[in-house]
Amino acid sequence: MDNLKENERIDDLEINNFKIIQKNDGFCYGIDSVLLSDFAKGLKNNSNVIDLGTGTGILGFLLIAKTKVNKITGVEIQQEIADMANRSIIMNKLEDKFEIINCNIKELESKLKIDSYDVVITNPPYKKMNSGKINENETKLISRHEVKASLEDFIKTSFKMLKDKGTIYMVHRAERLVDIMYEMRKNKMEPKRMRFVYSNQSSESKLVMIEAVKNGKSSIKIEEPLYVYNEDGSYTDEILRIYNKK
Numbered sequence: 001m002d003n004l005k006e007n008e009r010i011d012d013l014e015i016n017n018f019k020i021i022q023k024n025d026g027f028c029y030g031i032d033s034v035l036l037s038d039f040a041k042g043l044k045n046n047s048n049v050i051d052l053g054t055g056t057g058i059l060g061f062l063l064i065a066k067t068k069v070n071k072i073t074g075v076e077i078q079q080e081i082a083d084m085a086n087r088s089i090i091m092n093k094l095e096d097k098f099e100i101i102n103c104n105i106k107e108l109e110s111k112l113k114i115d116s117y118d119v120v121i122t123n124p125p126y127k128k129m130n131s132g133k134i135n136e137n138e139t140k141l142i143s144r145h146e147v148k149a150s151l152e153d154f155i156k157t158s159f160k161m162l163k164d165k166g167t168i169y170m171v172h173r174a175e176r177l178v179d180i181m182y183e184m185r186k187n188k189m190e191p192k193r194m195r196f197v198y199s200n201q202s203s204e205s206k207l208v209m210i211e212a213v214k215n216g217k218s219s220i221k222i223e224e225p226l227y228v229y230n231e232d233g234s235y236t237d238e239i240l241r242i243y244n245k246k
Contacts, residue, residue: 003087015244016065018092021084022056029058031228032171032207033123035197037062038242039209040121040169046070047118050161052105052154057085059121060098072098075105105149105157112161120158120168124151126176155183162214174205190216195223200231
C-alpha cells in the first residue's frame, strides 16, 4: 500500500475494522495495551483524552472503538513512530478524533493547555535506565526503558495536564508498584482502583493497572485478579471477551 514504508506492515485490530501500521522489527503493541483499554473503558462519554507515550497509537484506536471519547491526543517522542501513528489515523479516517503530538512529554506545557484534559491514559516505559537487559535497538530501548522520561515525569505531567478530579489510567510492572504509589501520592494523584494481572493462577503478578484521580480523596478498591491463561494454556473467558472473541 502507498502509506507503507520499508520494513512496515499493517495489522488488523479486529475491532471496528481498524488497522494499525507497525514495524516488522520494532516495538509492537502487546496485551498490556489491550488490557488497559478495557480497564479504562468506563471513562465518561465525550472525554478529552491525552495518551502519554502513545507509540503507534494502539490505546487511542482501542478507546475510540470501545468508548464515546470526544478526542484523543497522543504524545510520542520518536518521530518515526509518531509518523506511523499519523498514517494509521489517516488510514482509519479518524483525523477528527485522534491527533499526534511529536515531542517529549516533559515539553507539553509549552505545546498544550494545562488543566484541560479529562483523562490521561498511559503505558509508559517499564524499566529504570541501567536496569535489566538493554536492547540494542534504539526504538525498543526508548519504548522499554526510562531513557527520555521517568515514571515521575509521566505522573507529574499527568497532574499538570488533567483538570481537577481528572483521571489517569496506567498499566505498569507489578514490581514497580511501590514506586508508582509513592510518585502518585507525592504528585497529588490519588489511587482509586487497582487490578493485578497474572499469566495464570499459579504465577506471580507481572502487571498492574491503576486508576487514580487528581486531588482525589483517599480510598482504593482492589479488584479481583485478571488471569490471562487457563492451566491448559488457552485464554481465559475474560481475555476472550476483552479481545472480542467471546
